[in-house]
Amino acid sequence: MIGFLICSRAINHSKRSITMRALALTLPAAILLSACIESDMTIEVLGEDEARVTGYIQMERQMYDMSGGDDSFCAEEDGGTLSLTETHVRCEFDETGTFDEIFDAEADDDAPVTMDGALVNLGDGRVQATFPFAGMTGEMDEMMDDPNMMAMMRQMMAGMSISLTVQGREIESSTGTISEDGTRASITLGVDDLLADPGDRPEDFETVVRY
Numbered sequence: 391m392i393g394f395l396i397c398s399r400a401i402n403h404s405k406r407s408i409t410m411r412a413l414a415l416t417l418p419a420a421i422l423l424s425a426c427i428e429s430d431m432t433i434e435v436l437g438e439d440e441a442r443v444t445g446y447i448q449m450e451r452q453m454y455d456m457s458g459g460d461d462s463f464c465a466e467e468d469g470g471t472l473s474l475t476e477t478h479v480r481c482e483f484d485e486t487g488t489f490d491e492i493f494d495a496e497a498d499d500d501a502p503v504t505m506d507g508a509l510v511n512l513g514d515g516r517v518q519a520t521f522p523f524a525g526m527t528g529e530m531d532e533m534m535d536d537p538n539m540m541a542m543m544r545q546m547m548a549g550m551s552i553s554l555t556v557q558g559r560e561i562e563s564s565t566g567t568i569s570e571d572g573t574r575a576s577i578t579l580g581v582d583d584l585l586a587d588p589g590d591r592p593e594d595f596e597t598v599v600r601y
Contacts, residue, residue: 558599
C-alpha cells in the first residue's frame with residue numbers, strides 16, 4: 391500500500407477511514423498542499439467491485455530530502471514509479487483492484503493522515519464515488535486562526551492544485567464538472583478553494599458513474 395510521511399501533523403477521523411494507494415486518497419486536500427505536494431488522480435470504475443487508479447503525486451525535492459529520502463510512499467510493487475529531478479520528486483502510479491483494495495477499510499496505524507472516502511456499488515451497473523472536502527475542519531480551522539500561518543501556507547501553496555477525476559462508461563450525476571462525452575467528472579482545488587472560510591469551502595466531490 392502506498393503511504394507517505396509529510397511535514398504536517400496528522401489529522402485523525404473517527405469514521406471509516408482509508409490509507410493511500412495513491413496519496414491523494416489519504417490526505418485531506420489542504421494538508422496535501424501544505425506539504426508542498428501536487429496531485430492529479432483518476433479513478434476509473436471498471437465493474438461492480440473493480441477500479442483502476444492512475445495519476446501522479448509530486449512534491450518539492452527539498453521536502454523529500456527533509457524526509458530523509460524515504461521513497462516508501464511510491465513502492466514499485468504497489469504500482470508506483472518514482473522519478474527525481476533537481477527540483478521535484480514525482481511518483482506516477484497505476485493500480486487496479488477491488489474497491490476494498492483501492493480504499494482500505496482498515497487504515498494502517500502507521501499512516502500519518504487518514505480521510506473518509508468510498509466507492510459504493512449502487513446496483514444496476516452504477517457506482518457512487520465520494521471524496522469529502524466540505525468536512526475539512528479541526529487543525530485546518532486552527533491554522534486559519536493564525537494570520538502568520540495562513541500567509542506562510544499561501545506562499546508555499548502558490549500555483550499548486552489537487553485534481554480528481556472519476557471515469558466510467560457514463561457519468562449519471564456529479565458535483566464536479568462532467569466532460570462533453572459524459573464519461574468523466576472532475577474537480578480541481580487550488581489555494582483559494584482550500585483556504586476559504588468554512589462556509590465557503592468546496593462541497594464534497596460526489597459522482598454516480600455507470601460501468
